Amino acid sequence: MRTPNLFSPPAGISESSRRERRRMLARTGLAWLVMMQVMMLAFPGYLRHAERSAEAQQTLEQAIVLMNWSSLVLCMPLITYCAWPLWQGAWHDLGRRHVGMDVPVALGLLAAFIPSVIATWRQAGEVYFDSVSMFVAFLLGARYLELCARQAVAHLPAHGPDGTLLALADRWALRFVCVQLLLAAGVGLWWWWVQPGQAVAVTVALLVMSCPCALSMSVPAALAARRTLSLRHGRQSAAEEQFLDEAMQRVARQNLFGSLAWHGLVTPLAAVGWVQPWLAALTMLVSSLAVAANAWRLTRIRGSGAFGLVNSTG
Amino acid sequence: MDGLFLLLPISLLLVLGIGVAFWWAVFSGQFDDAGEAAQAILDDDDS
Numbered sequence: 001m002r003t004p005n006l007f008s009p010p011a012g013i014s015e016s017s018r019r020e021r022r023r024m025l026a027r028t029g030l031a032w033l034v035m036m037q038v039m040m041l042a043f044p045g046y047l048r049h050a051e052r053s054a055e056a057q058q059t060l061e062q063a064i065v066l067m068n069w070s071s072l073v074l075c076m077p078l079i080t081y082c083a084w085p086l087w088q089g090a091w092h093d094l095g096r097r098h099v100g101m102d103v104p105v106a107l108g109l110l111a112a113f114i115p116s117v118i119a120t121w122r123q124a125g126e127v128y129f130d131s132v133s134m135f136v137a138f139l140l141g142a143r144y145l146e147l148c149a150r151q152a153v154a155h156l157p158a159h160g161p162d163g164t165l166l167a168l169a170d171r172w173a174l175r176f177v178c179v180q181l182l183l184a185a186g187v188g189l190w191w192w193w194v195q196p197g198q199a200v201a202v203t204v205a206l207l208v209m210s211c212p213c214a215l216s217m218s219v220p221a222a223l224a225a226r227r228t229l230s231l232r233h234g235r236q237s238a239a240e241e242q243f244l245d246e247a248m249q250r251v252a253r254q255n256l257f258g259s260l261a262w263h264g265l266v267t268p269l270a271a272v273g274w275v276q277p278w279l280a281a282l283t284m285l286v287s288s289l290a291v292a293a294n295a296w297r298l299t300r301i302r303g304s305g306a307f308g309l310v311n312s313t314g
Numbered sequence: 315m316d317g318l319f320l321l322l323p324i325s326l327l328l329v330l331g332i333g334v335a336f337w338w339a340v341f342s343g344q345f346d347d348a349g350e351a352a353q354a355i356l357d358d359d360d361s
Contacts, residue, residue, distance in 0.1 A: 007348045018346065026340040030333055037329055059315055070322050074329065 010152050017151055024085075028144045031082040031137040034074050035130075041067040041074075042130035068120040071129035079113060083136050085143070099177050101216050105139065107181070108207030112277060115200050128204055131277035135208055138285040142213055145292065146220065153227035165252050169219040172256060173212045176263070180210030187271045198273055205270040208280040209263065214287035218255030221295035222248050228299050244301070251298050255291045262287050 009018060044064050052060070086109070089102030112128040112135070119125035188203035226248040266283055269275050275283070339345065 008350075009347060022340050022343075022346070025345055026337055029336050029340065033329065033333055033336065037325075062315060063318060066318055066322060070326060073326060077333075 007148060010154070013151065017154075021147065021151065024140070024144050024147050027082045027085070028137070028140040031078055031133065031140050034078045034082070035133040035137040037074050038071045038129050038133040041071045042127075045127065065120075065123050068116075068123075068127050068129070071127065072117060072120050075113070075129050075132060078133055078136055079109070082140060083109060086136070086139070099174060099181070101173065101177065101212050104177055104181060104207055104210040104212075105135075108135065108204060108211065111200070111207050112204040126201065128201070128277050131204060131208070131281055134278055134281040135211075135284070138281055138288070139211070139213060142217065142285070142288045142292075146217060149221070149224040153224050153231065165219045165223070165249065169215065169252075169256055172260065173215045176212050176215060176260065177210060180206065180263075180267070183267065183271070184210060191273070201277060202270065202273050204277040205275050205280040206267070208277055208284060209267055209270050209275075211284055212259075212263075213284055214259035214262070214291045215256065217288055217291050218259055219252045221292050222252035222255060222298065225251070225295040225298040229301065232299075247298060247301060251295055255294055258294070259287055259291055262290075 009021060013021075044060060044067055047060065048064065086102055086105050089100065090106035093100040093103050109132060112132045115125070116127040116129050116132065119127050184203055184206035187206060188199055191199040191202045226244060229244060266275065266280075270280060
């Protein structure tokens with residue numbers, strides 16, 4: 001028998017699930033392709049403020065204009081096609097008058113993309129195309145993994161403690177997003193008043209940071225890992241099931257409060273302007289991966305001999 | 315500097331070509347099952 005693999009579709013997958021998987025993979029792959037190009041094109045922009053002769057500076061400025069236009073061209077399909085699920089999610093949330101995860105994502109994208117287009121058109125000011133493309137690519141990468149995990153365990157029955165844990169995570173994510181959005185608005189206004197040049201960068205960094213990706217993945221990742229265990233080993237004795245449930249709840253809480261603590265740590269740094277938007281996007285990816293890795297630890301529980309322990313004591 | 319005016323559009327065209335090829339490959343099902351090719355050689359019936 002084949003071992004269950006996250007990147008192989010589960011047996012008997014429906015045609016619509018298969019199409020959803022393909023579409024998500026196409027969007028994610030194209031976003032990563034665009035991101036790598038745009039990061040390269042963004043590099044001259046970071047050299048702008050170094051010391052050099054007037055002639056060299058003029059050549060550099062011309063090159064930057066050219067690179068910015070190329071980045072804009074590359075970002076158009078990224079914003080329209082790749083980011084489509086994000087716009088759709090935000091629109092859906094607004095229709096239900098509910099602040100979900102996609103609302104801060106959409107706001108962050110708009111806050112970074114529109115000023116960049118204006119700066120490109122006017123050939124003056126900073127552009128954030130690299131941050132925009134990184135944000136979309138990382139986010140879609142995390143969503144693709146989430147989709148694969150969800151489809152892999154979709155046919156398994158739901159679990160007892162799942163509902164309360166998911167509700168807990170939802171409640172925290174909602175509070176977190178509301179606080180972060182207010183904070184981004186307040187801090188952005190303050191920077192606008194004190195130092196207008198930095199205001200956009202700080203607001204974008206805060207909005208990117210306010211995406212509760214790790215937070216919203218924390219409990220589903222632990223649940224998916226727990227169900228992978230049931231899938232792999234079949235039904236266990238009651239004591240073992242309980243042991244696994246307790247381990248799952250521990251991991252879910254670690255994920256939830258760990259990601260909250262991480263955001264709490266990085267947000268002040270972003271508010272004082274120490275975190276550039278691209279660094280904020282990277283931070284987001286790292287925290288999501290940490291959550292996924294922590295949940296993955298759960299699926300290796302058998303190898304560590306934990307079951308033997310339960311059997312000998314119970 | 316003049317070279318950039320030629321090379322940048324060429325690189326954009328290349329990216330476009332790679333993007334279209336990737337898109338085609340995804341929707342023709344080539345990435346559907348990453349383990350399929352490795353498994354097929356084991357499932358092969360020689361008799």
